[in-house]
Structure formats: C-alpha cells, structure tokens
Amino acid sequence: MSDFTEAPRVEGDVVYLDHAASTPMYPEAVEVMTARMARTGNASALHASGRAARRVVEESRETVARTVGARPGEVVFTSGGTESDNLAVKGLFWARRHADPRRTRVLSTAVEHHAVLDALHWLAEHEGAVVELLPVDRQGRLDLDTLRASVDRDPGSVALVSVMWANNEVGTVQPLPEVVAIAHAHGIPVHTDAVQAVGQVPVDFAACGVDALTLTAHKLGGPQGVGALVVRREQAVVPLLHGGGQERDVRSGTLDTPAVAGFATALEIAVGHHGERGARVSALRDDLVRRVRDRVPDATLNGDPGAGRLPGNAHLTFPGCEGDSLLMLLDARGIACSTGSACSAGVPQPSHVLLAMGCTDEESRGSLRLSLGHTSTAGDVDALVEAIGPVVERARAAGAASANGYSTRAG
Amino acid sequence: MRVIAAMSGGVDSAVAAARAVDAGHDVTGIHLALSRNPQSYRTGARGCCTVEDANDARRAADAIGIPFYVWDLSERFHAEVVEDFVSEYAAGRTPHPCLRCNEKIKFAAVLDRALALGFDAVATGHYARLVRAADGTVELHRSADPAKDQSYVLGVLTSGQLRHAMFPLGDSRKDEVREEAERRGIQVARKPDSHDICFIADGNTSGWLRERLGPAEGDVVDEATGSVLGRHEGAYGFTVGQRRGLRVGTPTADGRPRYVLDIEPVSGTVTVGPRERLAVHRLQGRQPRWCGPAPDGQVRGTVQLRAHGGEHPAVVRLDGERVEVELLEPAHGVAPGQAAVLYDGTRVVGSCTIAATSRA
Numbered sequence: 001m002s003d004f005t006e007a008p009r010v011e012g013d014v015v016y017l018d019h020a021a022s023t024p025m026y027p028e029a030v031e032v033m034t035a036r037m038a039r040t041g042n043a044s045a046l047h048a049s050g051r052a053a054r055r056v057v058e059e060s061r062e063t064v065a066r067t068v069g070a071r072p073g074e075v076v077f078t079s080g081g082t083e084s085d086n087l088a089v090k091g092l093f094w095a096r097r098h099a100d101p102r103r104t105r106v107l108s109t110a111v112e113h114h115a116v117l118d119a120l121h122w123l124a125e126h127e128g129a130v131v132e133l134l135p136v137d138r139q140g141r142l143d144l145d146t147l148r149a150s151v152d153r154d155p156g157s158v159a160l161v162s163v164m165w166a167n168n169e170v171g172t173v174q175p176l177p178e179v180v181a182i183a184h185a186h187g188i189p190v191h192t193d194a195v196q197a198v199g200q201v202p203v204d205f206a207a208c209g210v211d212a213l214t215l216t217a218h219k220l221g222g223p224q225g226v227g228a229l230v231v232r233r234e235q236a237v238v239p240l241l242h243g244g245g246q247e248r249d250v251r252s253g254t255l256d257t258p259a260v261a262g263f264a265t266a267l268e269i270a271v272g273h274h275g276e277r278g279a280r281v282s283a284l285r286d287d288l289v290r291r292v293r294d295r296v297p298d299a300t301l302n303g304d305p306g307a308g309r310l311p312g313n314a315h316l317t318f319p320g321c322e323g324d325s326l327l328m329l330l331d332a333r334g335i336a337c338s339t340g341s342a343c344s345a346g347v348p349q350p351s352h353v354l355l356a357m358g359c360t361d362e363e364s365r366g367s368l369r370l371s372l373g374h375t376s377t378a379g380d381v382d383a384l385v386e387a388i389g390p391v392v393e394r395a396r397a398a399g400a401a402s403a404n405g406y407s408t409r410a411g
Numbered sequence: 412m413r414v415i416a417a418m419s420g421g422v423d424s425a426v427a428a429a430r431a432v433d434a435g436h437d438v439t440g441i442h443l444a445l446s447r448n449p450q451s452y453r454t455g456a457r458g459c460c461t462v463e464d465a466n467d468a469r470r471a472a473d474a475i476g477i478p479f480y481v482w483d484l485s486e487r488f489h490a491e492v493v494e495d496f497v498s499e500y501a502a503g504r505t506p507h508p509c510l511r512c513n514e515k516i517k518f519a520a521v522l523d524r525a526l527a528l529g530f531d532a533v534a535t536g537h538y539a540r541l542v543r544a545a546d547g548t549v550e551l552h553r554s555a556d557p558a559k560d561q562s563y564v565l566g567v568l569t570s571g572q573l574r575h576a577m578f579p580l581g582d583s584r585k586d587e588v589r590e591e592a593e594r595r596g597i598q599v600a601r602k603p604d605s606h607d608i609c610f611i612a613d614g615n616t617s618g619w620l621r622e623r624l625g626p627a628e629g630d631v632v633d634e635a636t637g638s639v640l641g642r643h644e645g646a647y648g649f650t651v652g653q654r655r656g657l658r659v660g661t662p663t664a665d666g667r668p669r670y671v672l673d674i675e676p677v678s679g680t681v682t683v684g685p686r687e688r689l690a691v692h693r694l695q696g697r698q699p700r701w702c703g704p705a706p707d708g709q710v711r712g713t714v715q716l717r718a719h720g721g722e723h724p725a726v727v728r729l730d731g732e733r734v735e736v737e738l739l740e741p742a743h744g745v746a747p748g749q750a751a752v753l754y755d756g757t758r759v760v761g762s763c764t765i766a767a768t769s770r771a
Contacts, residue, residue, distance in 0.1 A: 325528060327481050328439075394528055399525035402487075 015335040015383045019219075019312055019373030020168055020196060026221040026266050026374070033223060033262035043255050044246055053257045060264035067264075067271045068215070069204035070230045076247045077260055080227040081195040081216035085115035087229050087240050087251065088191040088212040088247050089162055093123055094238035096159040096189070105130045106152055109174070110356035111167055113193055117352075120162075129159070139304045140172035140357045148182050155186035156253065163190065165197035165213075169353040169369055170303030171313025173201065180209040189235055195219055195227075197316055199270030200278065200310045211235045213369045215267075217259070223265030226259035270374070281372050282311035288370060288381045289314050295389040302354065302367065312372040317359070321366045321395035329391040335384055362370040366399070412531040413500070417517055418465030418471060418479070422592045422599050423536030423580055425471035429595055430579035431534045432475055435649040440472035443521065445488040446608065454684040456565055467599045474597050484520055491515035493610055497623050498645040503676035504748025505622040507564070508608055511705040514700070520576055532575045537561045538756075540581030540749060541573060549573045551702045551759040563718050566752035566762035567700045572586070578658065614638070617648035629679025631657060634672055634688060646679045646687020651768075653688055658682075670744070685728045690741035691770060696734035696763025705729070712755045716745050716765070729752055 004366045036056060041049035043057045058072070065072040089106070096103045106120055110133040123129035132145050140192065142163060151158060161183045166173045176192060183190045189211035197203050200222035205213055212235065216227035231237055232252070243252030292314075293299050302315040318326060323339035330337055354364040370384065414436040416428035431438045442465045448679070472479035492511045499506035522533045539562040540553035543686055550575055554560040568576065580588055590601035611619045624647055631641040641657070643649070648656070653671045669683040694716075708729060713722040714736055724739040736751055745768050753760040 324480065324482070325524070328478075329528065331478065332439075389735065398524045398527035401527040 005337040013334055016375060017126050017335060017337045017370040017372060017380060017382045017384060019376070020171075020310075020369060020371035021338055022218045022224065023373050024375045025218075025223060025262070026269050026332070027043075027357060028269060029262040031264040032265045033258045036258035036261045041257070044244060053149055056257050057255050057259050060260045061267055063200070063245050063264040065230075066226060067374055068198065068213070068230060069206045070213075071233070073233055073248070074205070076228050076229045076231060076262075077253055077255055078229055078247075079212055079225055079229050080218070081113070081193070082115040083240070084214035084216070084227050084229040085113065085121045085191075085193055086232070087237065088214060089116055089119040089160070090123060090240060091250070092160045092189055092212060092235070093127070093129060095236035096192060097106050097127075098238070099236070100156075102157050104128055105132060105154070105158045106160055106162065107132050107134060107147065107158060108162045108163070109134050109136055111136050111169075111172075111353045112162065112164055113168055113195070115162070116162055116193055130157075136172075136356050138358055139308070140167050140170045140302075140353060141304070141308070142179070143180065144175060144178050144405050147179065151182055151186060151188065155188065157181075158188045159185070161188055163192055165192045165203065166193035166201065166310050167303070167353060168196045170315045170357070171196070171310035171371075172303045173308045173310065176208055176210065184209065196310060199267065199274055200312060203271075205230050212237075217263035217266060220266055220270040222263040223259045226263045228258055228263075231315055243278050273374075277374055281374075284376055284378065284381055285312060285314050285372050287378075288372070288384060289316070291317060291381070291385040292388050295385060296392050299392075302359070303358070309396045311377070314370040314372070315367065316370070317363050317367045317411035318392050318395070319363070319366055320399045321392060322399050323365055323367050324393040325398045326366075326368050326391060329394055330384075330387060333383075333387045333391070335387060336370070339367065413529060414439070414441045414532045414534050415525040415530045416477070416534045417521060418442050419467035419536070419605075420467035420471075420599065420602075421605060422589055422597065422602055423538075423585075425475070425536070425599060426470070426588045426592050426595070427534050427536040427577075428471070428477065429475045429591075429597070431475060431577060434579070436532075438475075438477045438534070440468065440475070440477050440716065441482045441513050441521070442468040442479070443488075443516070443671070444481050444483045444485055445516075446485050459508050465604065468713060471597045471599060474595060477731055482521065482524070484516055487520045488512070488516055488610075491520075496608075496610075497620065499722040499748050500620050501624055501676065502748075503646060503674035505650045505746035506748045507750060508610070509564045509718075510750055512563055518568050518572040518576060522572060526575065532577045534577035534579060534684065536580055537565055537578050538580055538583075538585075538651060539565050539578050540760075542758075544568050548703060549576075552581070553754070553757040553759075555582045556579075559585045562754075562759050563715050563720075563750070563752050565765045567670060567701065568702060569700055570703050573702060585615065597640070617645065620647045621645055627679050629681060629682050631683055633669070634682050634684035640669075641689070643679075643681060646674050646676060646681055649674055649681050651746040657683055686743065689743040689745075691743070691745045691768040692738050692741050694736045694745060694751060694768045695766045697732065697766045699729070699732065699761060699763040701761035706760065710753065710755075710760065712753050712760060715752045715754065716742055717749050722754065736763075 041053035043053040061072045061075045064075050066319055107127050120131045124131045136142055163174050163179045180190050191212040193205055193211045193214045195216050198215045212231040218224040237250050239250050240254045245252050289301055298319050300317045303309055327339050350361050350364040414431050416438050418424045418440045418742050419589045428440055469479050492508050495511055496508050525533055538559040540552040542550040542552055553562045589600055607614045627645045629643055629646050630639045631643055633640050649671045651671050654668055667685050670686055670689055672688055673682040710727045714725045715722055723742050726737045728735040747765050749765050750762045751765050752762040
C-alpha cells in the first residue's frame with residue numbers, strides 16, 4: 001500500500017499546506033473507522049458485542065505500542081494531544097509531589113504547545129508549582145546547560161521535566177536524549193509532547209527513555225479527537241478524569257472504538273513509511289523554501305536550516321507583511337497555510353515560540369507556517385511558488401498602509 | 412466589486428454583508444478584534460468586542476456563505492480611540508468614541524488595508540444612505556429610518572473615505588432588517604442592539620475613567636452664588652447638561668434641579684446652575700471634516716449636536732480650520748468634545764468637534 005501516490009484528499013482543489021494543523025486521513029483509516037462505526041458494543045461490556053469492541057481496542061493498543069516502541073500496557077488512549085499533555089503534566093506533578101512534598105518544581109521550555117504551557121500555568125496558580133520555562137536559542141532549541149544548571153541547583157525539588165520532541169510552529173527537534181540523561185541522573189521523570197514528531201521522524205518510546213509521551217491521531221493521517229499518552233507502567237499518574245477507570249484507572253470514559261481503530265491504522269501506515277515519505281517530503285520542502293526565496297529574496301527561514309527539523313515544516317518570515325494578510329490572500333487563491341497556532345477567537349497573537357527565539361514582534365507577525373505531509377505533491381509547491389510573489393507584494397502594501405497612522409485618502 | 416464587510420456579530424452588519432452579496436459583489440467578512448484581551452472589554456450580548464461576538468459574526472458569514480477572518484486592530488484602536496477618549500475626558504470634554512472609530516479605524520485603518528489588499532470598498536451596517544451622483548461624487552444622507560439614523564457618527568468621513576464606503580441598510584427600517592435576518596437564517600436576528608461604549612465592560616464610564624485617571628477631587632460650585640455645593644471624585648465623571656449624580660449636598664436655594672454648566676479640568680471645578688443657563692447660542696468648532704467639497708465662507712443649514720439629538724437651524728461660518736456655528740434657536744446641554752454635524756436637508760455637509768460654547 002502506497003501512502004503518497006493518491007490524489008490529495010482535501011476539499012475541492014485546495015492546495016493544502018497545513019499538515020501540522022491537521023492531516024488528511026489515510027483512506028485505510030477512514031475505511032476501518034466507518035466499518036467499525038456500523039457496529040455496536042461498549043468495549044467495557046461483557047457480552048459478545050462488547051468483547052468484539054474490546055478486541056478492536058486491544059488490537060489497536062498493540063499496534064500503537066508496537067509502532068512507537070512501547071508495551072501495550074503503557075498505552076493510555078485519550079481524546080487527543082491536549083488531554084494527553086494535561087494528564088502527563090498534572091498527573092505526574094501530583095503523583096511526584098504526593099510521594100515527596102518537596103517536589104514542586106517543573107522544568108520545561110518557553111516554546112511548548114499551549115496544552116503544556118497553560119497546564120503548567122494552572123499548576124503554578126492553583127497547586128503551588130514552581131514552573132521554570134527554560135530559554136531556547138535562535139533556532140528554537142533548548143539550552144542544555146541551563147537545564148543542567150537548573151536541575152543541579154536542587155534536584156530533589158524537581159517533580160518533572162517536560163520538553164517537546166519537535167516544535168509545532170518552527171519544526172525544531174529538541175535534544176531529547178540529552179534531556180533524559182540530565183533528568184534521569186537524578187531520578188526525575190521526563191514527559192515529551194511528540195504530537196508533531198510521530199510519523200515524521202523516528203520515535204521509539206523505550207529507546208528514547210522518556211517516561212511519558214503524548215501523541216495524537218489527526219497529525220498523522222488519523223481521525224480528530226483521539227490520541228494517547230504512552231506512560232511507563234511503574235510511573236504513578238494521578239488521573240484527571242474520574243469514572244469507570246477504563247484505561248488502567250488513569251483515564252476514565254468509554255473509549256471511542258472506531259476512532260481508536262482509525263488511529264492505530266493511520267499510525268501504522270505513517271510510521272511504516274516515514275523513511276521514504278520523510279525523504280520525499282523534505283525534498284519537496286527544500287524545493288519550496290528555495291523557490292520561495294528566489295521569488296522573495298528577503299524572506300528568511302526560521303528554525304533549524306539543517307537536519308534538526310521536521311521534514312514537512314517550512315516556517316518563513318516575510319519582512320513588512322502581516323502574516324494574516326498573507327494567509328487571507330493565499331486562502332483566496334485556494335492555498336491553505338497557517339500563521340502559527342490558532343487561538344479560539346481567531347485573533348492573531350505574536351507567537352510565543354518566535355518571541356522566545358529572539359524574533360521581534362514584527363518579525364513574528366510577518367511569519368507563515370507552510371507544512372507539508374503525506375498528501376503533498378510537487379504541484380502544491382508549484383502553486384505556492386506561483387502565488388507567493390504577488391501575494392507578498394500586496395501584503396507589503398497592506399502592511400505599509402497599516403503602519404501609516406493616518407488615512408492617505410483624506411479630502 | 413471586491414468588498415470587505417465589517418461584521419460586529421450583530422444583526423445589522425450581518426444583513427449588510429448579505430445584501431452586498433446579493434448586489435453581486437465578491438464579499439469577504441471580517442470581524443475587528445479591538446482588544447488583545449477580549450475579556451477586558453464587554454462580555455455578553457451587548458457589546459461588539461467579545462469572543463462570543465466574533466463567533467456570532469463567523470456564524471453569520473457561514474450562513475451568508477462568505478469567507479471570514481478576524482483582523483487585529485487592537486493597537487490602532489487603543490491608540491486612536493481609547494487613548495483619545497481618556498485624554499478628552501481628562502481635558503473636561505465629552506468625546507464620542509464611535510465617531511473616532513469610524514474616522515480612524517473602520518474607514519481608515521481597515522479601509523486602507525482593504526484597498527492595499529485589492530478590495531474596492533468597506534461595507535458596514537450603519538443606517539445611512541449614500542447617493543452617488545452621475546459625476547461620481549458621493550453624498551451622505553440620513554437613513555430612511557429616522558429612529559435608527561446613524562449619519563451623525565459618519566459625519567466625520569471625507570469624500571475620499573465615502574467613495575469606498577457601502578451602507579446597504581440605508582433605505583431600511585430596523586424591523587425590516589431583523590425580519591430579513593430571520594428569513595436568511597442568520598442566528599443573531601433577535602440579538603439586542605448594542606448601546607454603550609464597547610470597550611467599557613460594565614458600562615460604568617466614570618469608574619472606568621477613575622481607574623485610568625486616578626481620583627481627582629474637586630468642587631461643585633453654584634454659578635449664581637459662587638458657593639461650593641459639594642465635592643466630587645473626578646471631573647471626568649461629568650458631562651455638560653448632566654443632572655444626575657451631582658452630589659449637591661444641600662437642597663438648592665430655589666429648590667430647582669441643577670445641571671452641569673461647565674467643567675474646568677485644571678482645578679477640577681464643576682459649575683452647576685438651573686436649566687435655562689444651559690442654553691447655548693453659539694459654538695466654536697475645530698477639526699472640520701467635509702463629506703464633499705468644503706463649503707466656502709458661510710452656509711445655512713441645520714446642526715445636530717449629539718447622537719440621537721434634534722436638529723437646530725444654524726449659520727456656519729468657516730475660517731480655515733476654525734468653525735463658528737450660530738444657532739438660530741438656542742440649544743441645551745451642548746458638551747464640548749461632541750461633534751456638531753451640519754446637514755443640508757437630509758444631506759450631511761460635514762462636521763467639526765465642539766471646542767467651546769457661548770451663551771449669548
């Protein structure tokens with residue numbers, strides 16, 4: 001089964017360059033899911049229908065475990081990345097502090113996803129956590145010396161370390177093996193948000209040594225609304241959701257059997273092909289970046305220009321432009337991309353990731369994330385390259401009009 | 412034409428956008444985010460700046476079938492409207508932020524950006540009519556619905572701005588617009604009208620100003636006797652013509668109500684007197700704005716001195732940037748900082764900001 005020869009599975013003729021936001025589903029995942037939706041059965045029920053549903057869930061769990069290098073008992077299904085991050089950050093913090101009340105510090109980075117950052121802020125505000133968001137360099141990579149110094153200052157007071165595998169905006173891959181080594185030297189557990197990484201770069205739970213790992217289905221060709229926290233059996237986690245205790249008492253709620261099946265199917269395809277697809281996608285991405293910079297010579301690439309970057313990520317700053325003007329003009333031409341992480345009100349905020357990397361407010365606002373994935377084609381890149389010159393020109397004019405304090409058309 | 416429809420989340424701007432589509436234009440809906448922190452502005456159904464309003468606008472755009480975006484105008488709004496509002500009150504005047512918003516945001520920042528992005532016009536849900544003459548000039552007129560007419564808050568727009576404006580509701584009455592919204596399946600059809608100042612969350616203007624300007628106590632002085640009738644916590648809590656909340660400790664000598672006649676910002680003295688002392692015969696204006704060619708010398712017409720205020724026959728004399736308005740019948744409670752909008756029949760000629768008034 002090939003995952004990249006079919007036509008793009010997005011609406012109409014859209015050139016879809018927003019895989020980091022959500023990825024088109026693999027047809028195989030759609031098929032497995034729809035077939036399962038036609039059947040009934042609660043995976044916790046004891047009769048034949050229940051057992052059949054449970055079998056689907058457990059087979060999916062085994063598939064997920066096998067694919068990410070974990071044991072089936074370590075896979076806790078959740079509603080997705082945000083729930084997994086909250087469960088990991090809060091659940092590990094509570095468990096570790098309960099075991100030793102001195103453990104109140106949480107070390108993380110300034111470029112985490114809001115699902116981690118906001119959970120940490122909540123812990124600081126309501127649970128007395130002392131949160132340290134460690135700085136990153138110009139490429140968005142965690143400074144290991146700062147982490148080491150911060151741990152060494154008082155290792156006994158650290159409840160956990162949470163560092164994302166790869167950044168959702170600029171695609172920078174974090175030095176996770178080093179993070180694990182520093183934390184484990186003092187017996188401190190490590191959580192990683194690997195939502196953007198799984199299916200893009202090799203991720204092996206056991207080999208990387210982390211204690212908890214977040215993943216979600218819709219970033220890798222599966223359905224929205226389902227994900228998992230992979231967490232070591234010996235690691236105590238205090239649950240967020242109480243109820244039937246379906247997921248080894250760490251997570252309650254009837255499992256979404258069709259979604260879990262679709263998730264496992266997509267994950268198997270995504271991970272099974274990531275070698276060849278990664279090479280193909282990163283070649284397309286490099287082509288995109290090179291040709292966009294041919295058309296717009298002062299455009300700059302944010303993040304790691306080399307190997308330490310997700311294959312599908314191109315994050316560019318276009319000086320003098322507002323990112324949301326660029327987005328709107330490209331959208332009008334049928335090209336879908338993103339200015340960063342969307343907020344509920346749709347109000348563009350300067351990206352905390354770019355600000356942490358030392359970008360100015362203005363550079364941050366003039367940025368665009370173009371993310372490729374399994375459906376991307378050379379035609380998509382051609383379409384973007386064709387559009388980008390005139391779009392940037394217009395957006396610059398609009399940027400100049402916005403910068404000008406007063407209307408130029410008086411009288 | 413390619414049209415930007417500014418959608419507040421209310422029924423008027425939604426129907427305006429739908430009518431622009433019906434007229435054959437290529438319409439894109441936008442909602443203006445006027446605060447970085449929407450919670451700091453009004454919450455609930457009354458305002459125009461909340462996440463809920465943005466969502467109402469988005470759902471209206473879905474129903475109409477147009478693309479929709481949120482434009483962040485928070486910095487410009489703060490600099491041009493909110494700061495102006497605060498400094499005008501600090502100077503003892505009574506500003507009108509909606510006018511400023513139309514002048515500096517909707518038909519300046521938004522229009523400039525729209526034109527630069529390749530659009531031709533900005534459509535809003537204001538109740539006012541644009542009449543396009545054969546020679547291409549555009550006249551701004553009162554709405555067909557006198558009860559809803561909003562030409563007063565548009566009187567600051569120049570012909571250059573009006574050329575790119577579109578007011579699809581100008582010939583309609585509010586109840587017709589609500590019915591039409593219902594018919595079109597726009598969910599905000601029954602949403603109540605917004606009234607107060609959108610960036611003051613609880614509607615308590617003097618409390619909001621006190622937070623920004625700090626307490627500034629002063630005397631409440633009787634104009635006739637010069638005696639101090641009471642103390643107040645900040646002159647910015649008052650508007651010329653205001654009767655309530657004067658904190659006049661003792662009953663007045665004649666037992667009649669007192670009104671604010673004058674606010675002196677430096678000493679913070681608020682002068683009060685009986686209603687007849689509010690009568691104004693003459694006012695001086697600054698910052699004239701003309702909705703067409705600037706008239707020369709002297710014009711007769713009518714002036715409106717506040718939103719929802721009546722019309723006063725007047726003679727307006729121009730001397731460069733200075734405007735002198737002679738009221739042929741006296742007007743009461745004219746607050747410096749408000750706009751005087753000049754009409755010729757239903758046509759808006761232009762406006763100025765009221766700088767000072769005189770009683771003779």
